Amino acid sequence: MKIEMKGINKAFGSNQVLKDAGFVLEDGEVHALMGENGAGKSTLMKILTGVYTRDAGTVIVDGKEVIYKSPQEAEKAGIVFIYQELNVLFDLTVEENLFMGKEITKGFGICDKKAMRKKAQEAMDKMGVKIPINAVMSDLSVGQQQMVEICKALMVDAKVLIMDEPTAALTQSETEGLFKLIKSLRKKGVSIVYISHRMEEIFELCDRITILRDGTYVGTEKIKDINMDDIVRMMIGREIGERFPARDAKIGKEMLRVEGLTKGKTFKDVNFSVKAGEVLGVSGLMGAGRTEIMHAIFGNLPFESGKIFIEGKEVTIKNAREAINAGIGFITEDRKTEGLLLEKSISENIALANLGKFSDKSVVKKSKVDELVKKGIDEFHIKCFGPDHECNNLSGGNQQKVVFAKWVYTEPKILILDEPTRGVDIGAKKEIYSVINDLAAKGVAIILVSSELPEVLGMSDRIMVVHEGKITGIIDAKDADQEKVMTLATGGTL
Amino acid sequence: MANKTAAVAAPTNKKSWTSYIGEYGAFIALVFLVVVISVVSPEFRTAGNFLNLLRQATFNGLIAFGMTCVILSDGIDLSVGSTLALSAVISAKLIMQGVPAILAMIIALISGTLLGVVSVLLVTKGRLQPFIATLITMTAYRGLALILTDGKPISNIAKSIGDRPNQFAFKLVGKGNFCNIPIPAILLIFALIVFYFVLNKTTFGRKVYATGSNSKCAKLVGVNITKTKVIVYAISGFMSALTGLILISRLDSAQPTLGDGYELDAIAAVALGGTSMSGGRGKITGTIAGVLIISVLNNGMNLLEVSTYYQDVIKAVVILVAVLSDRKR
Numbered sequence: 001m002k003i004e005m006k007g008i009n010k011a012f013g014s015n016q017v018l019k020d021a022g023f024v025l026e027d028g029e030v031h032a033l034m035g036e037n038g039a040g041k042s043t044l045m046k047i048l049t050g051v052y053t054r055d056a057g058t059v060i061v062d063g064k065e066v067i068y069k070s071p072q073e074a075e076k077a078g079i080v081f082i083y084q085e086l087n088v089l090f091d092l093t094v095e096e097n098l099f100m101g102k103e104i105t106k107g108f109g110i111c112d113k114k115a116m117r118k119k120a121q122e123a124m125d126k127m128g129v130k131i132p133i134n135a136v137m138s139d140l141s142v143g144q145q146q147m148v149e150i151c152k153a154l155m156v157d158a159k160v161l162i163m164d165e166p167t168a169a170l171t172q173s174e175t176e177g178l179f180k181l182i183k184s185l186r187k188k189g190v191s192i193v194y195i196s197h198r199m200e201e202i203f204e205l206c207d208r209i210t211i212l213r214d215g216t217y218v219g220t221e222k223i224k225d226i227n228m229d230d231i232v233r234m235m236i237g238r239e240i241g242e243r244f245p246a247r248d249a250k251i252g253k254e255m256l257r258v259e260g261l262t263k264g265k266t267f268k269d270v271n272f273s274v275k276a277g278e279v280l281g282v283s284g285l286m287g288a289g290r291t292e293i294m295h296a297i298f299g300n301l302p303f304e305s306g307k308i309f310i311e312g313k314e315v316t317i318k319n320a321r322e323a324i325n326a327g328i329g330f331i332t333e334d335r336k337t338e339g340l341l342l343e344k345s346i347s348e349n350i351a352l353a354n355l356g357k358f359s360d361k362s363v364v365k366k367s368k369v370d371e372l373v374k375k376g377i378d379e380f381h382i383k384c385f386g387p388d389h390e391c392n393n394l395s396g397g398n399q400q401k402v403v404f405a406k407w408v409y410t411e412p413k414i415l416i417l418d419e420p421t422r423g424v425d426i427g428a429k430k431e432i433y434s435v436i437n438d439l440a441a442k443g444v445a446i447i448l449v450s451s452e453l454p455e456v457l458g459m460s461d462r463i464m465v466v467h468e469g470k471i472t473g474i475i476d477a478k479d480a481d482q483e484k485v486m487t488l489a490t491g492g493t494l
Numbered sequence: 495m496a497n498k499t500a501a502v503a504a505p506t507n508k509k510s511w512t513s514y515i516g517e518y519g520a521f522i523a524l525v526f527l528v529v530v531i532s533v534v535s536p537e538f539r540t541a542g543n544f545l546n547l548l549r550q551a552t553f554n555g556l557i558a559f560g561m562t563c564v565i566l567s568d569g570i571d572l573s574v575g576s577t578l579a580l581s582a583v584i585s586a587k588l589i590m591q592g593v594p595a596i597l598a599m600i601i602a603l604i605s606g607t608l609l610g611v612v613s614v615l616l617v618t619k620g621r622l623q624p625f626i627a628t629l630i631t632m633t634a635y636r637g638l639a640l641i642l643t644d645g646k647p648i649s650n651i652a653k654s655i656g657d658r659p660n661q662f663a664f665k666l667v668g669k670g671n672f673c674n675i676p677i678p679a680i681l682l683i684f685a686l687i688v689f690y691f692v693l694n695k696t697t698f699g700r701k702v703y704a705t706g707s708n709s710k711c712a713k714l715v716g717v718n719i720t721k722t723k724v725i726v727y728a729i730s731g732f733m734s735a736l737t738g739l740i741l742i743s744r745l746d747s748a749q750p751t752l753g754d755g756y757e758l759d760a761i762a763a764v765a766l767g768g769t770s771m772s773g774g775r776g777k778i779t780g781t782i783a784g785v786l787i788i789s790v791l792n793n794g795m796n797l798l799e800v801s802t803y804y805q806d807v808i809k810a811v812v813i814l815v816a817v818l819s820d821r822k823r
């Protein structure tokens with residue numbers, strides 16, 4: 001299926017998000033869509049699939065001009081969108097999610113559960129995934145939820161599949177599985193629009209690339225004819241230089257030490273320490289227990305045995321408030337449910353974590369809040385109308401920046417970052433890396449949990465690898481490479 | 495790949511025993527209550543009392559079924575008691591003015607349904623929170639019922655019905671028996687089956703759960719949120735009106751204050767049954783258990799002559815314990 005979008009304009013209120021945007025998708029190709037956070041990639045795709053209406057422009061599908069009024073219309077035409085913010089009904093089962101809105105019935109609106117189960121199981125088998133179709137969605141990992149979404153798309157025989165940052169929450173191995181799937185779909189003639197901020201993926205997977213900047217079409221190139229620097233230049237209009245900026249931090253005394261931390265099967269006998277000014281990278285497959293260990297340290301998750309020392313003194317941290325008071329900051333992996341109040345403004349989100357700073361005898365001083373929030377928006381280049389922009393309407397990457405700003409301003413001594421650059425564009429990533437470096441230079445001890453191997457390798461002083469709840473190795477970044485880390489992460493030894 | 499994904503936190507279909515307690519907690523509590531009260535009160539154990547209890551449960555039960563649907567879709571309906579009163583008063587007035595009772599009763603059911611629709615239009619079109627919208631209609635419907643009756647009960651309805659078939663129909667709803675089982679109890683069981691079927695076996699049922707789980711997502715996959723909500727509140731209104739008909743038939747009079755406070759018992763029953771107050775999760779079977787718990791408590795405490803002051807406190811404690819234990823799982 002060939003799709004041509006031309007001269008698309010879209011404004012939300014007074015905010016012109018797309019002006020003269022567009023791209024051409026050829027039959028059976030994997031087409032990358034890139035651009036900074038807030039460039040309008042998701043919005044463009046939502047216009048194609050009828051989630052949003054456009055203000056101007058044309059969409060031509062197989063030579064005919066079309067306007068889809070709803071995602072269902074687009075789906076009937078064979079165009080399926082897997083949303084960046086996964087669109088799943090968490091309280092319902094896998095099967096109910098797969099068939100929502102298109103149930104198989106025996107007539108009179110009576111569900112034919114047997115038929116649906118069978119079809120769902122067949123589709124799962126075809127994809128080669130083992131997810132119980134009776135499971136409730138909220139019990140699945142993000143990776144599995146993603147697979148359910150893809151399964152849903154394949155069940156309607158999609159001719160065009162749009163994936164908006166599908167790997168953001170997947171591990172290396174899940175990503176590989178997804179890539180195999182994408183490649184086999186391409187062989188079957190399915191066209192795929194692939195949105196991602198990960199350069200490696202674009203080069204591995206895609207045939208052509210279109211770049212958007214500030215809602216405007218910049219250009220389309222064959223992947224063969226372009227390199228990373230070209231892409232970055234097209235995306236942000238200038239060079240960004242080194243991907244991982246150099247750090248000038250003195251490694252000082254030990255800030256945090258964990259001894260024998262254990263919680264059943266989740267994690268066992270975890271020992272490590274981080275020093276002031278040091279960045280400790282934490283690598284491992286998803287579900288290895290990295291996130292759980294961090295939650296335990298932060299007092300979010302009770303553990304069975306083990307000790308935590310801060311600056312040499314043993315501490316007991318029972319909840320997040322105590323952790324913050326002890327000088328720990330924590331940027332959680334799941335910004336949607338843990339990191340952000342989506343209905344609230346940027347300003348309110350940043351203020352909430354820093355109430356102590358702004359309030360005088362419990363009265364919040366608006367002027368002080370505004371001052372800091374403005375600084376945050378500048379410093380992190382958060383793309384928004386202003387401090388009162390509701391976080392719901394920020395692009396994915398910009399939401400992440402708000403979370404980051406919120407925590408950095410609490411001035412923690414120890415900062416735990418769980419997937420801090422998930423969904424963040426390459427320019428902004430570098431800004432976040434610079435902030436990490438600045439913090440380290442100021443003597444903050446940093447724990448950087450990340451599934452992106454280049455990031456861990458490029459940013460850490462030491463790398464700790466977790467496999468099935470156990471630490472399989474802590475290696476100096478100087479001696480580490482992709483292969484060594486992967487070996488440890490899959491339970492091997494060096 | 496396949497193995498890897500499965501290895502990552504594969505959810506099992508096996509359930510731990512604690513989750514069974516969660517699932518059937520309301521039933522376990524019900525059995526416990528029945529056993530305890532049976533032991534201390536011989537009167538409680540009689541067949542007559544059980545039928546009586548079932549009849550009492552009907553009023554709260556029918557309303558709570560409708561309420562379950564509303565709450566599952568992430569709404570709430572505070573207007574059920576007032577809807578009951580207004581539709582009951584309407585039908586009583588019509589009967590007194592000589593309209594055939596059967597027709598008057600059908601009109602009552604239609605009015606109840608429409609009153610529910612008015613509530614939901616305030617939510618969908620007026621963009622009011624369900625709590626506020628139904629607080630408004632609750633107040634308005636009660637006021638209308640008072641205006642229609644001048645604040646006075648309409649009594650001796652059955653006597654004023656001229657022809658036999660209509661009189662029979664009017665009496666049947668509240669006082670009739672079939673094979674010694676009160677008609678209201680039969681209506682309750684019939685309604686339970688219908689609600690169970692609709693919520694579990696139909697596409698509409700799935701839409702109700704989807705709407706309550708996450709309306710934004712549901713909308714994106716093509717669920718008509720507005721339509722689902724309208725139907726759900728209409729059902730609630732219909733069930734209220736039906737309950738009203740049973741009540742006036744039993745009492746042979748229609749008071750404008752009928753059904754006062756019924757919304758609280760219905761919501762309590764739904765909560766006792768383990769339905770999430772923010773929608774998306776819950777079962778109609780839980781609700782019937784919740785309804786029976788409340789009825790057994792009321793009935794048992796009356797038989798044991800517990801002072802009415804204490805009754806409310808005890809009821810509150812039972813609801814608190816049930817809801818707290820439900821949250822633990």
Ligand SMILES: Nc1ncnc2c1ncn2[C@@H]1O[C@H](COP(=O)(O)OP(=O)(O)OP(=O)(O)O)[C@@H](O)[C@H]1O
Binds near residue numbers: 017035039043425
């Ligand atoms: N519903 C909405 N209301 C108002 N503004 C919106 C809405 N949706 C998106 N925007 C704004 O439109 C701009 C483009 O957003 P979009 O989500 O398309 O970016 P993106 O290119 O997908 O970015 P990312 O890589 O971070 O996902 C952003 O500035 C965002 O704040």
Ligand SMILES: [Mg+2]
Binds near residue numbers: 084395396
């Ligand atoms: Mg996006």
